[in-house]
Each structure stands twice: as structure tokens, then as C-alpha cells.
Amino acid sequence: MDDLYRENILDHYRNPRFKGVLEPHTHRHKEHNPVCGDEIQIDLLVNDDGIIEKATFSGHGCAISQASASMLMEQLQGMSLEDAKKISKEDILENLGIPIGPVRMKCALLSLKVLKAGIYGLDQLSDLEDEEDDW
Amino acid sequence: MDDLYRENILDHYRNPRFKGVLEPHTHRHKEHNPVCGDEIQIDLLVNDDGIIEKATFSGHGCAISQASASMLMEQLQGMSLEDAKKISKEDILENLGIPIGPVRMKCALLSLKVLKAGIYGLDQLSDLEDEEDDW
Amino acid sequence: MFDVDAIRRDFPVLQQQTNGKPLVYLDSGASSQKPQSVIDAVDACYREYYANVHRGIYDLSEKASDEFEKARKKIARFINAKSWRELIFTRNATESLNLVAYSWGLENLHRGDTILVTDMEHHANLVPWQQVARRTGAKLAIAPTTADGLLDMAAYKSMLNPSVKLVAFTLMSNVLGTITPAREMIALAHEIGAITVVDGAQSVPHLPTDVQALDCDFLAFSGHKMLAPSGIGALWGRKSLLAEMPPFLTGGDMIKEVHFDHAEWNQLPWKFEAGTPAIVQAIGMGAAVDYLNALGMDAVRQHEIELTGYALDRLSRVEGVKILGTMNPELRGGAVAFTFGDIHPHDLASMLNAENIAIRAGHHCAQPLHDKLGISASARASFYIYNKPEEVDRLAESLDKARQVFSL
Amino acid sequence: MFDVDAIRRDFPVLQQQTNGKPLVYLDSGASSQKPQSVIDAVDACYREYYANVHRGIYDLSEKASDEFEKARKKIARFINAKSWRELIFTRNATESLNLVAYSWGLENLHRGDTILVTDMEHHANLVPWQQVARRTGAKLAIAPTTADGLLDMAAYKSMLNPSVKLVAFTLMSNVLGTITPAREMIALAHEIGAITVVDGAQSVPHLPTDVQALDCDFLAFSGHKMLAPSGIGALWGRKSLLAEMPPFLTGGDMIKEVHFDHAEWNQLPWKFEAGTPAIVQAIGMGAAVDYLNALGMDAVRQHEIELTGYALDRLSRVEGVKILGTMNPELRGGAVAFTFGDIHPHDLASMLNAENIAIRAGHHCAQPLHDKLGISASARASFYIYNKPEEVDRLAESLDKARQVFSL
Numbered sequence A, B: 001m002d003d004l005y006r007e008n009i010l011d012h013y014r015n016p017r018f019k020g021v022l023e024p025h026t027h028r029h030k031e032h033n034p035v036c037g038d039e040i041q042i043d044l045l046v047n048d049d050g051i052i053e054k055a056t057f058s059g060h061g062c063a064i065s066q067a068s069a070s071m072l073m074e075q076l077q078g079m080s081l082e083d084a085k086k087i088s089k090e091d092i093l094e095n096l097g098i099p100i101g102p103v104r105m106k107c108a109l110l111s112l113k114v115l116k117a118g119i120y121g122l123d124q125l126s127d128l129e130d131e132e133d134d135w
Numbered sequence C, D: 001m002f003d004v005d006a007i008r009r010d011f012p013v014l015q016q017q018t019n020g021k022p023l024v025y026l027d028s029g030a031s032s033q034k035p036q037s038v039i040d041a042v043d044a045c046y047r048e049y050y051a052n053v054h055r056g057i058y059d060l061s062e063k064a065s066d067e068f069e070k071a072r073k074k075i076a077r078f079i080n081a082k083s084w085r086e087l088i089f090t091r092n093a094t095e096s097l098n099l100v101a102y103s104w105g106l107e108n109l110h111r112g113d114t115i116l117v118t119d120m121e122h123h124a125n126l127v128p129w130q131q132v133a134r135r136t137g138a139k140l141a142i143a144p145t146t147a148d149g150l151l152d153m154a155a156y157k158s159m160l161n162p163s164v165k166l167v168a169f170t171l172m173s174n175v176l177g178t179i180t181p182a183r184e185m186i187a188l189a190h191e192i193g194a195i196t197v198v199d200g201a202q203s204v205p206h207l208p209t210d211v212q213a214l215d216c217d218f219l220a221f222s223g224h225k226m227l228a229p230s231g232i233g234a235l236w237g238r239k240s241l242l243a244e245m246p247p248f249l250t251g252g253d254m255i256k257e258v259h260f261d262h263a264e265w266n267q268l269p270w271k272f273e274a275g276t277p278a279i280v281q282a283i284g285m286g287a288a289v290d291y292l293n294a295l296g297m298d299a300v301r302q303h304e305i306e307l308t309g310y311a312l313d314r315l316s317r318v319e320g321v322k323i324l325g326t327m328n329p330e331l332r333g334g335a336v337a338f339t340f341g342d343i344h345p346h347d348l349a350s351m352l353n354a355e356n357i358a359i360r361a362g363h364h365c366a367q368p369l370h371d372k373l374g375i376s377a378s379a380r381a382s383f384y385i386y387n388k389p390e391e392v393d394r395l396a397e398s399l400d401k402a403r404q405v406f407s408l
């Protein structure tokens, strides 16, 4: 049990980085997972060169969803929007560094989905999901 | 295969006894089994003492249904209506003298059911069946 | 004597170990494990006498039909039905409830009518009624539970007015564990002329069931929660109601005659069983009922009262645990849901899995109840015949360990 | 090389003998036998990793969920679906067709609309449409077959008018064996804007299937006719249509959120799968697809053309036999129905059973077709991968024997 949640996950959970809301912001999106009640909002401030000057998250949820959001925020600071679009499921799982089962996958990927929906301006994550994984 | 249909079944099938319609008659009832297309009508002439003076059957169907009808007719001649009511499934199966599977049971018992429906004046055999076999 | 160790030997899955830790399976409320006798019954059918049922005039099919219908009779007797014709095979309790909703509900409910359910219903006994209400214009009313998780009988009584045409409720909550006073609720509903639909998904596997004594009109339950294969469930219905209802699914086997322009229906119960049924699964459910009958359902219930009592006591002494529902094991079944400080139930389930302990985390298909309780999810340990106090201890110890990891 | 003897060794049931006579199983059109690999897949799940799927955060449930969804993907690929999200698990083809009838039909059909079916449909693809017609006021039209048992394309074309909103037809008749020109029929139906529902219950087990090439809108089929366990079937549907359709059965697992007064639906395909699914049976169907893929569906079809050709030739030379449907094995599948002089099919089936030959007798759930043909019942031998010419010979010889007993 001790190894399951590595110290860095628990650290990000207990001391989330870049947690809060951002004013002003250029992008804001929020989603919640009704099954577990996890809720995440991501705010971005993107400058004219397409660089993310600042990114923050808010909300609540399990250790996996909160830690993965916190880790994602660290990654986003100063990144170009184009590069942010390329962040993949695999990148998130690498951040976490522990095996994630199918149910927890939704927790792990919630922040990534909120990010992508925010960038692409989709209201319905499910449409995105639908398109993404036909196989 | 040769023993399956005993000679007496084939004999009754080829040379059915009391086959035809009865005029005058006091009871007449007909039913058909849509699954196999078997159809049997039974006519009875019952006198004031409640004795079946004559019984005939008509219709068509498989060897089992026709032979069992023919055998039933032999049994009915001169029997009291009260005794006829008591003829059971087991009596019919004894007449046939061969093992009858669940599907063929409907063929074997069709004439008995027509008889009972005729006597009790039911239009719907299924009601009778329903009541009969709750277990 | 209820010999749990002997019972455990009948369940191949329970012989497993992972990293030297034996499996502690505490998710029977979601689905139970299967004894060897059920696995064997399934296997024997496929290897020895598999064929389609009802119409085949050859040995395999006659044997399969015979075993299939024998299973129906066993299950009907298990709940003390008046007739085996009242027992309809479905996939699961959900389909059973939908069958009633579509076939009785759409036909008999109208604008101005009320459907009454409780606030602790599983989605399977809530969403179908929402749908029927939407389609017919009937109203859906929700009877509340009290603060200690029991049905609020005063409120229930006050909600029974002549507009109520159907009352649907669970006999045992899969979250609170609550056993509802079903006999009394049914008698009260009948007084105002309502029909009663009992969700027996949790109760039938765990309690003696007698539909004649209950006097309910419909009872829905699942095979997979009572040792049977997946893919099989049942609806019991009062014959006089079933006889009047239109069929639900249509096609082969449920017909008497078919013509291009119309069709006539088969007798009960086949009128409600369209197409090739879950043959082997029904036979397996018959074997499951044999197994439970051999234990005796009174003994099964007694075992669960004892084990649940032990668990309620042991878990409530773990710092941070808050148990949902009544603390009286006589008034509840062995589904024990709880929260654990700030630790999210998902995290808790993952941590316990690392100890080879299987519990459930989430809203357990009872989201509105969780909303009412002001929580988005809970953890749930649920017990069955093969569970024992030592497993409760392992759960409790692991909770302590989890608290340390999370420095709760 | 298609090695029937090797295949037969994979099927435990076929090793049986009764009175020294090996079983000749000629009723695969009703339901197929199961290979050891499917039986093993079922067994392994119950013994090693059984649990409820989708919500469990522990190893057993994750493994079961994974195998369950892997099976879905295998089956979706087997019929060349564009996405696994288009593949919905049901109990059988009948439920699949009812799902379309209830969810698409009740929602989209109205008075003045026409539903077009053919006169060789199985009751499963006729009665649900009669019911939808009755409820919506739509009309049911019946496209005829020609004297040699093929679909009358001229008549079909003439019946396609703009009132036709839905065309439902079988890709392979379970009585005549007829393979319908589905691609052409679908293209014609689409020209007038109708949607198309293909009954693949007989075709999917026996032919390569490609829903993208067919361009149909729905395809229904059963697992139990294609080596899979009983209790599992599938509906494939075009995603754009499924997305717009209301759910059919409601309850757990098919929801996204539930509140007392409303609910929102889960994504495809789960929106159409309410309650605990037939978990182990779906996994078994995945194993069945593996088995068929290893043989290759082109080879399966080739084997059946050869065997059916042999049977048509051999049986038509038995005095008194009259075969229903076309004599061209390229245009039909391996379900060969026939009459035999005056001998009632029920008697014939009983006689053949005494020789350990299993055929079917009756109207094979196609009563209107039999009415049209002027017969109340027929005998049917149907073939699959494990059948061989010697079995056709045994059938033919036994027919001769039966004629002698009945002195035909």
C-alpha cells in the first residue's frame, strides 16, 4: 500500500501547485465526473505569441485527479498552446508513474480533458472522447 | 427407429378408428396446434343418462396425435361423461406406450384437451392448461 | 452448522493469493462469486447436452428444455411463488423492472396518476419510472428515509393518496443496507388500490423470500448476485396481472401464432420471453438455488446478521470511519457503506486493492441518495456467505494503514 | 486447409454416442455447439477473475472489465464496424431488433409511414414491427419471395416509395437458406431515405460480414448461433443514429448522472446497456470470434457452400423429399428445409432422433412463410463448421428407413 501512491503523488495532493483561479484569463473550462464527484477547472492566460503565461487549476477530488492536475500545471507554465495540444494521455500517466486501472483512468485524465476542452472550446468532453477513441 | 413407433401406433395412424363427424351430436369441439399444424375435432353424442353413446374425431396431424385420438375414441364409446372427465394425461401416455418428449407431448395430448374443452365448454384450452399445471 | 471455511472451499476464486495475501472479496453486493457446483452445471450443459430449447424433437434439446424449465420451477419455489408460470427469466433485475415499466406502466398509467418510489432506490428502480412518468404524464413522488437510514413510514403513509397507482421500492438498500417494512408498505399500498413492485436484487440473495406472504405484485431480482452466472435474472409477477399485460419483447417463442398482419401470444411465462433465452445461465441459476437451499436461507440471514453486527462494531471503532445507515444489524443487510475522513473513496479502494481487499467506491448506482446525504461517493464493503470476521479485521487494519499513508 | 475432423475434436458434445451411434448434430441454425476454447474462457472467468464490470477499483473487476471490453472490440472488428462504440451487447438477435423497434421505431415512425419487411422473416424480425406499426399507426408492407425462394427484387423495388421509412430484412433466411442481395437492397432503400435493419442472426455466423461495405444502419445477431455461450447477442448501429436515439432499457451503468427528477445518459455504447451485463457470456463471445477468425470466415463460407451443395444433391435424390428454396448453394446458406411425402415433420424428427440425428421440425419461427408455401411445418437440417458429407449420408439413409417404417 505504501508504494501504491508514490510520495510525489501524495506531495502534489497535499501541496498542489498553481492551485487557484486566474484573473485575467484567456481560457477557462470546468468539468465534473458525476461518478466520483471530482471537479476540476483550469484557467489559462495565453499571450499573443500563443504562449501560456500562466495556468492554474481549482476544484476537488481524489488524490489521483488532484495530483495529476497539479503536475499538469507545472508542465504548462510557459508552454506554447500548440505544444499543450500535443500533451497526451501517455504523458499524464508518465507524470503519475503508477499503474492506473480503467476506473481511475477517468480521475487521472480529467485535468487533461478539461485542458483540451478549454483549448478547443468544446462544451461536451464526451464529443471529444467519442472522436478520440473509436478503437 | 423400427421400435420407436410401435406397430399399434402406426396401425391406428393408418387406420384410424371412429374417424368422421357425428350428426346429431351433443358436444363438438375443435382445436389446432399452430406450431405443427395438427388439428383435431371431437364430436360426442351423450344420452340423458350421461353416457357417451358415440364419439368420433376428425382432423389431421402427425402419427402421435392421430393415433392417440383414435385410441381415445375406442376408450370413449359407452363411457359415462363423468368417467371421461377423469381420463388423465397418464392414461393417454399408457395408450401410446412409448416415451414422449416435451414437444411431442402437445401432439399426444391434443385430443384429450379437445375432449376436456368440449366437455367443460371452454373455448380456450390455455385457461384449462393454466389452471392445471401450476407445478 | 454454518461452516464458512467449508463454504469457502467451494469457491475457486477465493483460493487466490496476490503477493502472499489472500483475496478478501467484499463486493458481493455488486456481484457474488460462484461455487464449483454452479460452474460445473454450466460446464456440463455445454459439454453434454447443449441445444436450443422448447422446439427441438431430439434428446439434447429435450434434456436442455427439461433442465431449463426445472430451473424455473426451483427458482419459483425459492421465492414461494404460487405457480412457476409467474417466473419470467430476464438478463438482470434491471430488465425485470423495465419489463414492468414498459408493459404494465405504459399501459396503465396516465396523466394525474402518481408513481411512488423511495429516496434510497438504485437507479434501476428510479430511472425506468422517470421514463414512464415522462411518457405517460404521471407524476413521480419520492418517499424519504429518516436520519438513521430507515424508511420514514409516517411520510410514506402521508404520501399514499388515491392518485398513487404504483409503488416501487427496494426490500434492501444496496447503500444503507436498510430492510424496508415491505409487508406493511404493500398492505398500505393495496388499501389505496396501488400495485407494488419490489426490488429484490439485494434481498433475495440474502433473506428468505416469500412472495405470497409479502403479497407484492412484482418482484425483480438478479441471478449474478446470488451465486448464479452473469446474464440471468428474473421477474416474478402475480399471474392475474401478467395475464392482462401486453408482451414486452416480441419475436420467436413468445408467440402462439403469427400471421403477416397480426400475432397471438404464448401462455405464461413464455409470453414474456422472446427469442432464445439465456439457457445455460438459467440452468446455472437453478444450481445456485440448490446451493443456497442446502445452506438454508434462514442460516444465510443469521450468518449475515452476525457478520454485519461484527463489522458495524469493528469499523465504527476505526478513527475517521462514518457508517451510513442504521447500526442495528437486525434491520439491515450486509452492505456497509461508509466514508473515511477526507480520503476519497476512490483512493481508499485503490489502497485496499493493494492489500488484495476488494471493496466498491462510488455512488453505487444511488446518486440521488448520495446527493441527499451531501456526499458524492462512499466506500462500501458488502458481505455474503463466504465472508468471515477475520476479513473484517483485515479491512479495519488496512484502513488504519491508509490513514497513516494519507496522514489523515 | 479446412480440417473438419480437427474441428470436431474441439467440440466436446460431438464426441458423444448413443446406442453406438455418434451424434449427428444438424440443428446449428437453431443454436450452435461450443468449442472447448469458449467453454474454457467461461470457466476461467468464473474461477479466476469474476467480478462486476466498469466501476470496480480492484484487480478482479479491472480484469473482468478489460476482458469484457476487449470482447466488444473483437466482435466489432469481426463485422468491420467503424468503431467499437457502435457495438451494443444484448441477450440475442431478438432483443437487438426490439431495441431498434422501441428506440428508433417508436420515436421516428408515424401514421402514414411504411415499414417494409420480407415474407421470409423470422418472427423476431416481423412481430416487433407489427407492434411498432400498431402503436405508431405506421403500415407494415411485405415484400415477396419468388417461387424459387429468392427475394423478388422487381417487387421490392416497386414497393419502395417515399412513405417507406424503415426496411428490415434478413441477410440469410433460416428456412429457405436464401441470401438476400443486401447491398443492393440497402442502396435502394437509402435512395428513398429509409433506414435499413439487417437481421444477421443466420448470416453473421456463416459469412464474412462487413457493415461498412453493406452500408446498413443496424445489424442484429446472436452469439449462441456462432459458437458463443447462450445469453449473449449484439446490435451494431451506425453511430450517428445511435447517438440521437433515446435509451431503451434504463437503470444503472447506462447513465451519466441521475437526480430525483431527471437523468442524463452515458456515452455509446453503454447508453444502451442497462444494469449488470452478461459479462462472462460477452467474454465467451469474444473467444468464439477468435475461433472463427482462426478458421477464416471465407473458409467457413466455402465449406458450407460445398457441404450444402452436397446435401442439396444427395437429399433431392431421396424419394419423397422436396427441398424448400433455391438449389444453387452459392445463393444460399446451409439451412436446408424440406418436406418428406406425407410424413409429418414431427414424426420424422422423432424417427431421426432414434438414429441420434438431430434436426428441427416445425415452422422454425417463420409461420407466415410456411402458410404462404401451403404447409404447416417442415423438417430442417442446418450445417456448420463441424458437419461433413458422411453426416448428410447418414441423414439420407435414415430418411429411406423412415419411409419404409411409414410405408410411404
Ligand SMILES: Cc1ncc(COP(=O)(O)O)c(C=O)c1O
Pocket: C029, C030, C092, C093, C094, C095, C122, C124, C125, C170, C172, C173, C174, C199, C201, C202, C222, C233, C365, D252, D274, D275, D276
Ligand atoms: C438494490 C438494487 N437494485 C437493482 C440492482 C440492479 O441489478 P442488475 O445490475 O443485476 O440489473 C442492484 C444491483 O446493483 C441493486 O443493488
Ligand SMILES: Cc1ncc(COP(=O)(O)O)c(C=O)c1O
Pocket: C252, C274, C275, C276, D029, D030, D092, D093, D094, D095, D122, D124, D125, D170, D172, D173, D174, D199, D201, D202, D222, D233, D365
Ligand atoms: C433469421 C433469424 N432471425 C432471428 C433469430 C432470433 O435469434 P435469437 O433467438 O437468438 O434471438 C433467428 C434464430 O432463430 C433467426 O434464424
